[in-house]
Amino acid sequence: MAKRSAPEVNAGSMADIAFLLLIFFLVTTTIETDSGISRKLPPELDENQPPPPVIKMRNLFTVVVNSNNDLLVEDELMDLKDLRAAAVEFLDNGAEDCSYCQGAKAENSSTNPTKAIISLVNNRGTSYKRYIAVQNELVAAYNQLRDREAMSRYGETFISMENRFNDARTTQAVKDKLKPKLEIIKELYPEKLSEAEPK
Amino acid sequence: MSKFNKKKGGELPAISTASLPDIVFMLLFFFMVATVMRENTLMVKNNLPTANQIEKLDKKDLVMYIFAGEPVDRYQATYGTSAKIQLNDKFAEVGDIQDFIYQERASKREELVPFLTTALKVDGESKMGLISDIKQELRTANALKINYVTKSGDAVKSNQ
Numbered sequence: 001m002a003k004r005s006a007p008e009v010n011a012g013s014m015a016d017i018a019f020l021l022l023i024f025f026l027v028t029t030t031i032e033t034d035s036g037i038s039r040k041l042p043p044e045l046d047e048n049q050p051p052p053p054v055i056k057m058r059n060l061f062t063v064v065v066n067s068n069n070d071l072l073v074e075d076e077l078m079d080l081k082d083l084r085a086a087a088v089e090f091l092d093n094g095a096e097d098c099s100y101c102q103g104a105k106a107e108n109s110s111t112n113p114t115k116a117i118i119s120l121v122n123n124r125g126t127s128y129k130r131y132i133a134v135q136n137e138l139v140a141a142y143n144q145l146r147d148r149e150a151m152s153r154y155g156e157t158f159i160s161m162e163n164r165f166n167d168a169r170t171t172q173a174v175k176d177k178l179k180p181k182l183e184i185i186k187e188l189y190p191e192k193l194s195e196a197e198p199k
Numbered sequence: 200m201s202k203f204n205k206k207k208g209g210e211l212p213a214i215s216t217a218s219l220p221d222i223v224f225m226l227l228f229f230f231m232v233a234t235v236m237r238e239n240t241l242m243v244k245n246n247l248p249t250a251n252q253i254e255k256l257d258k259k260d261l262v263m264y265i266f267a268g269e270p271v272d273r274y275q276a277t278y279g280t281s282a283k284i285q286l287n288d289k290f291a292e293v294g295d296i297q298d299f300i301y302q303e304r305a306s307k308r309e310e311l312v313p314f315l316t317t318a319l320k321v322d323g324e325s326k327m328g329l330i331s332d333i334k335q336e337l338r339t340a341n342a343l344k345i346n347y348v349t350k351s352g353d354a355v356k357s358n359q
Contacts, residue, residue, distance in 0.1 A: 011217070012216070015220045015223055018220050018223035018224050021227050022223055022227040022230065025230045026230060029230065029236055029237060030235065030237050031233060031234050031235075032234075034255070034256040034259070034262070035255045035256060035348070035351065036346045036347045037250055037252060037253060037254070037346065038345070040345070041344075041345060042338070042343075043341070122331075124326060124327055125326055126326065126327040127324060128322070128323055128327060131330070132349060133248065133355065136250035136252050136349075197331065
């Protein structure tokens, strides 16, 4: 009997099948962009809660955004691009016993970063884009100070330490080492950002 | 001499398409690995604002999404042009948020409930009034961890 070679399978339609699958996945899936500014809301007010402690005016940095998206910082009109520097200056003033502050120690600004509070008030007509931009700048001010402090103490920025801490690939031993460092920095520059109910 | 003569009337050789499936499969695998299934069909405009002090939201299964913004053109005839909230695949009112949160909590394992985060995907042009209402509802439902989902980019420049 003559040897017959096996007939070749026609693979011409393979490309069509693959294209079909490809188009299906292109249509039904998305590349998710899930990152953003994390915040914690204050818990619902309790009726028989003790009244809040009195805060000195000099320890309060008021930021108001009105319905025309104008920015009013400490009762003065300000450009968004100057907000970060102004917030840093306020937080880092350190007029009273703050060894790590590098601010001007002015009489009319905050006494200590642990006491300084930024109050953000927005109007119901403020656009969300503007609100996020203001939030972003204020968070950036805190991060800038924390980075500086972490850099001088541990030789690594706060952000990169935090990223490493949140990374799932970091081992538990490294995480245990990072945690107290992060907590110290957070204690030196606590993020005290208060939001009033919009008017 | 005929060695160097060009063939006359010869057909063009067919381009081999044998490697085409391989190329397409490669693309297919890339998309299968790099993307995730779309869970919600967006019924609102969702041009997210930009920010650069952002944190990544990992653990996708522990995130609840609330969308808000103007309805897309297709729904504007029915629902108008004022900003609306979208929960799952439906338009919702502010009052529905609490129920939504309780439902989401009930569908998760009990020990994971404290880690649930609410991600707000809100159109940049919406007004803060709506967002404040949403936040107030979330406070009442005791869902305090929130994340304003943004694109990454310079926030100051995009606001000029």
